[in-house]
Amino acid sequence: MGQHHPFSFRHSCSSRTPRSGLRAAIGVIALLALVVLVAPAGPTAAADHRQPPSADPAAIRNWNAIATETISANLGPNRPSGQVAIWHGFVSAAVYNAVVGIQGTYAPYKWRESGPATASPEASAVTAAHHILLAFFPASQAQLDTAYAASLAEIPSGPAKDQGVAFGARAAAHIIDLREGDGRFVDVPFTEPPAPGVWRPTPPARLPFIDTWLGRLRRSCSPPPPSSVPAGRPPCPQPTTPGTRTK
Numbered sequence: 001m002g003q004h005h006p007f008s009f010r011h012s013c014s015s016r017t018p019r020s021g022l023r024a025a026i027g028v029i030a031l032l033a034l035v036v037l038v039a040p041a042g043p044t045a046a047a048d049h050r051q052p053p054s055a056d057p058a059a060i061r062n063w064n065a066i067a068t069e070t071i072s073a074n075l076g077p078n079r080p081s082g083q084v085a086i087w088h089g090f091v092s093a094a095v096y097n098a099v100v101g102i103q104g105t106y107a108p109y110k111w112r113e114s115g116p117a118t119a120s121p122e123a124s125a126v127t128a129a130h131h132i133l134l135a136f137f138p139a140s141q142a143q144l145d146t147a148y149a150a151s152l153a154e155i156p157s158g159p160a161k162d163q164g165v166a167f168g169a170r171a172a173a174h175i176i177d178l179r180e181g182d183g184r185f186v187d188v189p190f191t192e193p194p195a196p197g198v199w200r201p202t203p204p205a206r207l208p209f210i211d212t213w214l215g216r217l218r219r220s221c222s223p224p225p226p227s228s229v230p231a232g233r234p235p236c237p238q239p240t241t242p243g244t245r246t247k
Contacts, residue, residue, distance in 0.1 A: 059122045059151060060095060063129035066147050067091045074137045082214045086184075089220055090175055091132050098128035098171035102164070111174050120164030126151040127168025128175075135176050179218075188212035 071087045093109050100106045102115040102124055115124065130148040134141055155161050190209055192198050201207060 056122050059154075060099075060125050060129075062151065063091070063095070063126055063147075064088075066144070067129065067133060070133050070137050070140045070144065073140060081211050083211055086214070086217065087136060090136065090179065091129050093220070094128040094132045094168075094172045094175040095125045097174065098124040098168045101171060102167060110178060111171075113170065113174070115167035115170075116163050118160055118163060119167050120155055120160040123152065123155050123161045123164030124168035124171065127165045128171045131169055131172035132175060135172070182218040183213060183216045186213045186216055188216055 067088060071084055075081060075083055097108045097111050097113075098115075099121045101108050101111070101113055102117065102119045102121045104114065104117070108114075126148065130144055130151075134144050137144075152161070152165070155164075190199075190212065194200050199209075
């Protein structure tokens with residue numbers, strides 16, 4: 001059957017009587033209304049109109065606190081180390097990718113993957129945080145697994161949750177792979193000979209530098225600073241004999 005251009009509808013009906021033309025117009029309108037009502041019921045239209053699951057920011061705040069507790073328990077609460085920022089950075093990067101990779105609101109961090117729009121960002125975020133902490137602090141597995149189970153229990157079961165868990169695991173695995181061989185825990189001995197103005201172990205314990213490997217760690221975001229070498233230590237003043245004056 002031939003098709004008419006929309007603008008040729010009047011010409012195609014010009015040979016009909018007014019009453020038959022009115023009946024035809026009503027029939028066309030009824031047919032269009034039926035198509036509009038029936039079309040959304042199809043599987044493709046239903047998929048296009050599904051809203052993405054909501055994400056509760058409280059879940060991320062909760063896992064920030066869990067990360068702080070886990071890091072502190074493994075490093076010691078009084079350890080003056082830059083390690084704390086390193087581990088928090090890994091957790092934050094994985095959680096960030098786990099959420100924006102689904103929502104598509106920002107570009108992922110050093111990653112080109114994306115998750116299904118119907119996945120749960122909340123399930124993805126808590127999974128990413130759990131997997132990162134478990135990979136770097138396996139001694140805390142019991143506490144982490146308990147907290148993870150509690151977080152998942154608050155998310156309704158279904159495909160959205162399952163998809164979120166799967167994508168969160170991928171986000172965590174990517175950060176772990178990305179940081180492989182980044183210089184963590186490499187031995188950086190301090191070989192400078194003792195001299196005035198040169199650091200030396202402090203008595204009485206005479207402990208070495210803490211975490212010297214942090215200075216060699218591969219950067220996560222910012223480029224390295226411009227290379228600069230200090231001009232050298234200023235000369236130390238010579239001791240004077242009592243009763244004399246220095247020039």
